[in-house]
Amino acid sequence: MDQHSPSPLNEQQRALVLHVKRQILQMRQLRQFEWSPPSRPNSESAPEMQPEGESKVPLTVTMPEIQQAMLDQIFYDPVVLKHPPSSIYQHAFLKKVIYMIEEEGLYDISEDLMELFTELLMTVPKRPEEGGPPLMPCFKSYSLDRNCQKVVTVMEEQTTISSGTTGLRTWEASFWLAEYLIAHPEFVQSKNVVDIGCGVGFLGIACAMLGAKKVALTDGNMDVLTMAQKNIGYNKAPCPVSATALDWENFTNEQIASLEAEVLILSDLTYDPTNIVPLVTVLKAILVRGVSAFMSSAIRNPQTFIDFFAHIRKECVGVQIDEVILDGLDHLFFFDEETVQTVKVFHLHFP
Incomplete structure (x- = not known):
């Protein structure tokens, strides 16, 4: 020994x-x-060498x-x-x-x-x-860099569904969009960012850490919003971050105006066909000329995805939908390799 x-x-x-x-x-x-x-393909650092005469450990x-x-x-x-x-x-x-x-x-x-x-x-x-008790919510922390200098900490459930919602945990599509925004922080820097369907708030808080001017976390589920509000407090965001109720089927023009949205972020909201019409309704009100939306989604049901884009093109006439190329991203987060889905990221905007 x-x-x-x-x-x-x-x-x-x-x-x-x-x-x-x-x-x-x-x-x-x-x-x-x-x-x-893991070896990084773009790394310039050479492998460590032991001094001459010493065996490699x-x-x-x-x-x-x-x-x-x-x-x-x-x-x-x-x-x-x-x-x-x-x-x-x-x-x-x-x-x-x-x-x-x-x-x-x-x-x-x-x-x-x-x-x-x-x-x-x-x-x-x-x-x-x-034979132990049910798993309780716990802290998970996600580093936005390899040195753990910018870390987003959230309390979230350890189970897929809790309190009748899937919004109390962070989903894989959020990581892909976060990695894209980490690689391109200019899309959120000095901008008012609105997180639609924020869940526990990881993605919106990450935008705050990346230099947003102001971030509004919005959701229609009060249990989700309560968790998101707590998670704001666990982080020292460098800009104002709020948690605001936004019912996709029952909102006012005053609510939309108060968000002062410049950039929208949406993650994994198209999995449920019943969400499509309400989601497009609220997007139609917020996604106007001068506002950009970045959307990520795991493709679980391709038809639901097709229906969403057909409906948004119909309601938001003239909107441009660009698929974002994810090749070459520096993967900072860890995915469940056994359940990984195909994730796509899109940029929605008016030319």
């Missing part, structure tokens, strides 16, 4: 810790976890310095302690790391890491399938 004390991290080790941190904050499923940083989370760095920079990070991932997830992650250390047999398990694992072991509830 290696008994030496952890040493300062080099560039590659820091990159590994940050890669692990982003996955933990997002609570990526452990069966899909990436335990080493594989970069792994089991190394003593990585174990300590994960504790210091992830589990004991004041921001993470304030808005932690679920204790069930933290326990499962540490259990996996301990198993990896024991299986590899090269290093000791950090005493601090074992102490934290033991604390969680004594306090963490059982999972529902093991």
Whole structure:
């Protein structure tokens, strides 16, 4: 066993810790976890080389310095302690790391890491399938960069449907649109952004972090709006962010005018055929000349998608719909590879 004390991290080790941190904050499923940083095709950095005469040591989370760095920079990070991932997830992650250390047999398990694992072991509830209580809402944090300098933290459900709505969790299409806007922040910078069907608010708060002038999160479900309002408070947005009720079938011209919309963002709103007419009704009122809309959607039912575009072209005469090319985006978020859908992003505007 290696008994030496952890040493300062080099560039590659820091990159590994940050890669692990982003996955933990997002609570990526452990069966899909990436335990080493993936190679980036556009990266100019050369692979780390050991000094002459020394053997190359594989970069792994089991190394003593990585174990300590994960504790210091992830589990004991004041921001993470304030808005932690679920204790069930933290326990499962540490259990996996301990198993990896024991299986590899090269290093000791950090005493601090074992102490934290033991604390969680004594306090963490059982999972529902093991007879424990239902999963409760928990914090998930999504980094808008690879260094975790801009992070959006939201409380969200861990189940697909809660309180009769799918709006209490962040969906994959939001990540694709967020990645596009991260690559092109000029579309929201210094603009009044209105999030239509905001859900828990991840996408709108991300726009605030990207330089929007003002952001309005809107939804017609009061449980969703309550969650979105709380999530505004968990983030230190650099611009005003509000949560506002907007009923797609019962709104006033005064409500629309008060939004002062310059850019609309919409994510995963076309999955339900019954949403199409109300959604287009509210878009017709807001999407006027001078206002742009960026829309992302997972293509689950192609016919619903076709019907939506047919209806919006009919009601918003002259609107231009451009599909956005997503190739080459820097993927900052982690998707469920087993349930991933085809996602498309569109820019709707009047020429």
